[in-house]
Amino acid sequence: MATDFKSIPIIDIGPLLSKSDDPDMGSDPGVAQVVEQLDLACREAGFFYVKGHGVPDPLVKEVRSIARKFFHLPYEEKLKIKMTPEAGYRGYQRLGENITKGVPDLHEAIDCYTEIKPGRYGALGKPMEGPNQWPQHPPNYKELMEEYISLCTGMIFCPLFTFVCSSELSRKIMRGIGLALGGSPSEFEGDRAGEAFWVTRIIGYPGVPDANGDNKTDNDVGCEAHTDYGLLTLVNQDDDITALQVKNLSGEWISAPPIPGTFVCNIGDMLKIWSNSLYESTLHRVVNNNAKYRVCVAYFYEPNYDAIVEPLDFCIQKSGGVRKLGKSVYGEHLVSKVQTNFA
Numbered sequence: 409m410a411t412d413f414k415s416i417p418i419i420d421i422g423p424l425l426s427k428s429d430d431p432d433m434g435s436d437p438g439v440a441q442v443v444e445q446l447d448l449a450c451r452e453a454g455f456f457y458v459k460g461h462g463v464p465d466p467l468v469k470e471v472r473s474i475a476r477k478f479f480h481l482p483y484e485e486k487l488k489i490k491m492t493p494e495a496g497y498r499g500y501q502r503l504g505e506n507i508t509k510g511v512p513d514l515h516e517a518i519d520c521y522t523e524i525k526p527g528r529y530g531a532l533g534k535p536m537e538g539p540n541q542w543p544q545h546p547p548n549y550k551e552l553m554e555e556y557i558s559l560c561t562g563m564i565f566c567p568l569f570t571f572v573c574s575s576e577l578s579r580k581i582m583r584g585i586g587l588a589l590g591g592s593p594s595e596f597e598g599d600r601a602g603e604a605f606w607v608t609r610i611i612g613y614p615g616v617p618d619a620n621g622d623n624k625t626d627n628d629v630g631c632e633a634h635t636d637y638g639l640l641t642l643v644n645q646d647d648d649i650t651a652l653q654v655k656n657l658s659g660e661w662i663s664a665p666p667i668p669g670t671f672v673c674n675i676g677d678m679l680k681i682w683s684n685s686l687y688e689s690t691l692h693r694v695v696n697n698n699a700k701y702r703v704c705v706a707y708f709y710e711p712n713y714d715a716i717v718e719p720l721d722f723c724i725q726k727s728g729g730v731r732k733l734g735k736s737v738y739g740e741h742l743v744s745k746v747q748t749n750f751a
């Protein structure tokens with residue numbers, strides 16, 4: 409469990425990014441400082457902001473703006489890319505279609521996943537197979553999102569922003585987290601997350617017409633309390649609305665207000681297992697009490713689809729030799745969530 413944190417720390421990861429491909433990065437004093445902050449944030453809150461992340465601000469804003477335009481289209485237009493189990497759970501879901509803790513969430517979203525070719529992971533991959541469904545409108549939607557996703561992940565195609573192609577943001581943060589746990593920078597590479605499966609949710613949360621927060625009922629929660637499923641989440645949220653809340657040990661909801669130029673990062677369930685609960689996936693929810701419609705693009709960096717996840721030996725040793733969690737297969741965890749997430 410997280411501690412009684414009252415706020416979420418901000419970490420400038422610039423020094424980590426610039427040294428991430430140096431095999432001896434751990435002995436760089438700038439990197440060591442970032443690593444220490446990551447360790448503290450992961451132990452105390454499971455949440456932190458990153459600044460100095462290198463993803464160009466115009467692109468970060470543009471993906472939110474194009475998402476807003478999509479959500480404002482007529483319902484019939486949005487339904488052209490309706491999410492279905494047959495489409496590998498990829499595509500558009502209407503308001504109230506996503507269910508968390510048995511309650512319909514007050515959000516609409518487009519879900520996209522790393523594309524899985526038929527047969528790639530056998531029966532394990534079957535439910536998630538398929539290409540993504542991208543809207544025809546606004547034009548350029550697919551190109552922009554793929555550009556963004558490629559910078560968050562670290563893939564090679566970057567037609568629009570070639571100059572920051574080396575971003576590999578999530579992989580580099582995970583190198584820092586490997587060190588923070590007391591392991592090597594490459595702890596989350598190879599069979600673990602060398603072929604990281606990414607998930608992107610483009611989410612819209614309606615505002616409340618009279619903007620009176622006291623009128624809210626349970627049915628007005630944008631997204632009920634949940635943990636994320638993989639390794640690391642990068643949240644790109646609207647600059648002017650506070651809606652994301654993180655639960656601390658006493659059960660208080662601590663807000664994660666937007667801080668322009670940053671992503672909110674949080675730990676997922678698979679990192680909790682690998683770290684033997686040294687780091688935990690913290691419960692969070694979204695309540696949009698604002699009059700305005702809120703947009704968020706959540707990018708999830710996850711293990712290899714077929715990764716077998718179990719507490720790492722050095723993390724067990726750090727926990728006094730006690731193994732706290734069992735084994736999980738990431739793809740099974742994802743499928744079990746996805747198959748119960750929808751009305």
Ligand SMILES: N=C(N)NCCCC[C@H](N)C(=O)O
Pocket residue numbers: 506507508509607609631634635636637708745749
């Ligand atoms: N990939 C992620 N994290 N998606 C979060 C979706 C919202 C929570 C989901 N209904 C649930 O109950 O898990």
Ligand SMILES: O=C(O)CCC(=O)C(=O)O
Pocket residue numbers: 609611631636643645651652692694704706
């Ligand atoms: O909208 C947000 O700020 C976060 C969304 C979220 O937690 C999720 O989709 O998993």
Ligand SMILES: [Fe+2]
Pocket residue numbers: 634635636692
């Ligand atoms: Fe989440």
